[in-house]
Amino acid sequence: MAFQIGSSLLDACVLSILAQGDAYGYRITQQIRNIVDISESTLYPVLRRLQKDGAMESYDQPFQGRNRRYYRLTARGIELYLDYQTQWEDFKQRIDQIILAGVSTEGGTNNDQK
């Protein structure tokens, strides 16, 4: 894909995944990797930073005789997630105005980028 996912967008993705329910590192990584191409090593620093910023916290849960570290959103994280949602809507529309300026808007935007 020609477009790269930046820091804020990655934050927003992680927060959105956690908004659907608590998850652990591997699962979050795979969920994001299903959609956009990120390196597997990218996510740990992101998780750590979000934790340091107080957007989420971690807790350990036993799984098959070992620990699994789950992450969940804090109140601040939820706030941040909602903020990202509105900002994303806004951003998406602006970019659409430029990139899809020539595309007829009938039946909504149907953007298949190759």
Add this chain to the structure above:
Amino acid sequence: MTRSEFILELAAKLEGMPENERQDALQYYEEYFDDAGPENEQAVIAELKSPAAVAARIWAGNGGKTPSAPSSAQEAEASPPKERPSAVFWVLLCLLSPIWGSLLITAAAVLLALAVTLGALLISGLLCVVVGLCHLLSDPLNGVYTFSIGLAAIGLTIMTVPGVLWLVQKGIPALPRGVRRIWDSAVRFAHQ
């Protein structure tokens, strides 16, 4: 490379990081391997590229701050840990203690001497006034003389009141502020 080799090398590359952060990172990647399953071990290692690359990202601590392009440019050297007041700074502080220590003591001594002088002036002035008054009848000339000297001493003391008040109101609150400012600039100096 096997999983345990990978983790060992990563642990070495994270040397110098606060221990809990290091353990946190290692635990994350251990769990990551666990969750990926043994059948994906080599795939994960290939994907993570190298322990050095992973360590560099953790040291950089900014996750996706740099766009996650599939470039190898990001596998730069691990950045050094954030600076703290260096050992040199503390050694200097100790070595120079004869200088700043004696300066502090001198300042305190000067203030104490001033306070004692003012106290003595006031007490002797009051005494002279009393003694002068007592002798006013028996020995008028010396009595008036002593009395006037007492008044002069008290007057001198009163004249210093504005200065003392200023010192108490401005100087004492300023002391900790001044000490902090000196401390801050010393720390800044030590950082350079």
